[in-house]
Amino acid sequence: MNNGRRHTKKAFPWRRSLWIASLLAPALVVMVLLVLWPLLSAFRLAFYEFNGLQPTGFIGFENFRKVLFEQPYSGWTYNALKHNIIAFVALMVFENGTAFLLAYALLKALPGHRIHQVIVFLPVVLSAVIVGFLWKLFLHPLFGLVNQTLALVGIGAIPWLGNEHTALGSVLFANVWHWLGFPTLVLLAGMQRVSKEVIEAARLDGAGDYVLMTKIIWPLIAPSVTIVTILTFIGSFNWFEIPYVMAGLTGSPGGATDVLGLYFYRTAFGSTTTGIQDFGQGSALAVMMFIIVAGVTAIALRYLRRREIEL
Amino acid sequence: MSATAHRGQSGELLRNGAIQLMLGLNAIIMIYPLFVMVMSSFKTNAEIFSSPFALPAHFSLANAERVWSETNFVRYLANSVGITVAAVALILLFSTMAAYAIARYQFRLSALVLMFFLSGMTVPLKLAIIPLFIQLDSLGLVDSYAGLVLVYVAMGIPSAVFIMTGFLRTLPRELEESARMDGASEFRIMRSIMLPLARPAFVIVAIQNAVPIWNDFFFPLVLITSDNLKTLPQGLTVFVGEFTTDWGVLFTGLTLAALPITLLYTVLSKQFISGITQGAIK
Numbered sequence: 001m002n003n004g005r006r007h008t009k010k011a012f013p014w015r016r017s018l019w020i021a022s023l024l025a026p027a028l029v030v031m032v033l034l035v036l037w038p039l040l041s042a043f044r045l046a047f048y049e050f051n052g053l054q055p056t057g058f059i060g061f062e063n064f065r066k067v068l069f070e071q072p073y074s075g076w077t078y079n080a081l082k083h084n085i086i087a088f089v090a091l092m093v094f095e096n097g098t099a100f101l102l103a104y105a106l107l108k109a110l111p112g113h114r115i116h117q118v119i120v121f122l123p124v125v126l127s128a129v130i131v132g133f134l135w136k137l138f139l140h141p142l143f144g145l146v147n148q149t150l151a152l153v154g155i156g157a158i159p160w161l162g163n164e165h166t167a168l169g170s171v172l173f174a175n176v177w178h179w180l181g182f183p184t185l186v187l188l189a190g191m192q193r194v195s196k197e198v199i200e201a202a203r204l205d206g207a208g209d210y211v212l213m214t215k216i217i218w219p220l221i222a223p224s225v226t227i228v229t230i231l232t233f234i235g236s237f238n239w240f241e242i243p244y245v246m247a248g249l250t251g252s253p254g255g256a257t258d259v260l261g262l263y264f265y266r267t268a269f270g271s272t273t274t275g276i277q278d279f280g281q282g283s284a285l286a287v288m289m290f291i292i293v294a295g296v297t298a299i300a301l302r303y304l305r306r307r308e309i310e311l
Numbered sequence: 312m313s314a315t316a317h318r319g320q321s322g323e324l325l326r327n328g329a330i331q332l333m334l335g336l337n338a339i340i341m342i343y344p345l346f347v348m349v350m351s352s353f354k355t356n357a358e359i360f361s362s363p364f365a366l367p368a369h370f371s372l373a374n375a376e377r378v379w380s381e382t383n384f385v386r387y388l389a390n391s392v393g394i395t396v397a398a399v400a401l402i403l404l405f406s407t408m409a410a411y412a413i414a415r416y417q418f419r420l421s422a423l424v425l426m427f428f429l430s431g432m433t434v435p436l437k438l439a440i441i442p443l444f445i446q447l448d449s450l451g452l453v454d455s456y457a458g459l460v461l462v463y464v465a466m467g468i469p470s471a472v473f474i475m476t477g478f479l480r481t482l483p484r485e486l487e488e489s490a491r492m493d494g495a496s497e498f499r500i501m502r503s504i505m506l507p508l509a510r511p512a513f514v515i516v517a518i519q520n521a522v523p524i525w526n527d528f529f530f531p532l533v534l535i536t537s538d539n540l541k542t543l544p545q546g547l548t549v550f551v552g553e554f555t556t557d558w559g560v561l562f563t564g565l566t567l568a569a570l571p572i573t574l575l576y577t578v579l580s581k582q583f584i585s586g587i588t589q590g591a592i593k
Contacts, residue, residue, distance in 0.1 A: 016416075019497050023412035024424060027405040027468050034443065034465035035431050041442035053445055102337060105330045112334070118580045119338050122345070125576045125583055127526035129544035130569050133551055134348055137561065145347055148363045177340070185584060186591045209326065227591045238435060241528050245548070261437075268441055269533060279441050286438040293435065 042290070046283035053279070063284035067267075073281065079255050080263040083168060087259065088236035090169075095176040096228055099183035104213055106184070107191045117188070121181035128178060132245030135174035136161065139246075161246060164256035171246050171257050178242065179235075183228045190224030191217055222308035229304065230297055237293050240265065260289055348569075351562035359558045374563035382553070383538055384564065387546030388571075394456060394542060395525045398463035402520050403513060406468050410475030411501055415487065425476065431469030436462070440533055447534065454536050462530050467520040470590065474519075478512035479505065518579070518586030525572060543568055 046063055048055035067073045102120065106113045123131060138145040139160040147157045160170040194217060202216050218225075240261030243251060249266055251258025268282030351359050352374055353367035378384050412418075413425050436443070443462065444453065452458030482505055490500045531545040541549065547568055554560045576583050 020412045020416055020418055023408040027409035027472065030405065030461065030465050031428065031431055031468060034446070034461060035434055035436065038439040038442035038446055039434055042439045045442060053448060105334055108327065108330060110327055110331060116334050116338055119341050121584055122573070122576065123341065124587065125522055125572050126569050127528065127544040129528050129547050130565050133547065134344060134565055137558065138344060143360045145363055182588065185588055189588065189592045231591060238437060283441050286441065290435070290438045
């Protein structure tokens, strides 16, 4: 990189600068216009009152006060937030837990492990809209594949998406099916980097699978666990498409599947059922979601990185 | 000694058997729903409801014909192809240009420019959708292909610049220097000497961006309202609304929507997997 100045610079400094600038210009213009400016505006707009698309006046923290402390908005906010937190915990346990076991199984490189990797990753490349609708049909109380299968063993029809106790779990299940391949292959890649000698040495010392998995592999794949945890967190707090497709814009039944992404979309762009459309409150929600995601990610990164070193 | 070795071996066999059983079960859970989806697309409603596990009585294309003639499916498909191709092409073009400047030339602010692009990777653009919407509205780009494509380009540039810069930096200096000695212009050096070497990175960047753009639902939902401009995932929601009770047609729509990317994936599964997991594996 530092092998001196190029002769082009000496000969035609302005031509060289112009050439470099024109290489950078298109990407920079797009980034400034469509990322930097909207992002800065998002923070500013949260402090304004809106009439349709037009900000009409500065109102300080009023939008935040409403979504955090004034019913019915605050009730909706906390209900949605609760479901995002449940989603994160559930996905960590069920999606990433399963992924860890699968990755460990695939690490053995038994016959068929390559084709299994391709299979488990297939749903990942499909749109959440396809996956959501597919599982919505399969979870249909009368004609869905799931209840038809359960009927074979004598279990009666369960209204998976219609019952407020099972709806969120059902939507989460579809999400696990959709994304399982991603953490599986990320963790597998992490495990494959653990040196063969370390594993062999532990085996010779008489370590069984359980000890190998918990005492050797687990600490050594800490960096992969960090990245999977953070991506799961970001995914859980930006969760939108599968709940939208399977449970609708209001998170039916009765808000049992409502999440911040849906609530934000309803607030910002309105919905036929709630009738509100408020860019100010929407911006306040977006700012809070941004702060939650960025803040927790930063803190978690520090904590998890320290843990990586300690382990 | 031999007894313990023997026991160890059969224990190993048992353990591997258990692992294969678990993997087999998982493979069924992943594949069977998709298999049922495809099979149901050939069935009539009555068949789906009464014999969900059976193969179709005959492989009828009646549902596919209805999707073709009674819906805007083909239009949605064409829109998705056009938007994805345009966005990926622009991402490759803009970010390769920028990455080339950062990787191959020394200039003041070069580190700062790279930092600016990299910080874009951490921005969830979805959360800036309100100002983005206002911005595009003032440019007259709401409900247009151009507006949607621009948003995707903005979303794709940061990580593409990151990957391309990393790759372009690894190319040897000598090639470039000797061409320069021969009097080749800077543009010619970039176009004919350096960029042909960057093909593997282009494939990764293209897949990494094409898959989320092809599958995206959020941005079309907000930015596109005309039925003729809708993308495939967005069109599916219209379609499902129209054919709620006609499961044969619904399964056919889902199958056809999943088909293009599934075919590509089976051919290029290695590139897909490394492209999508790229950011998480380091």
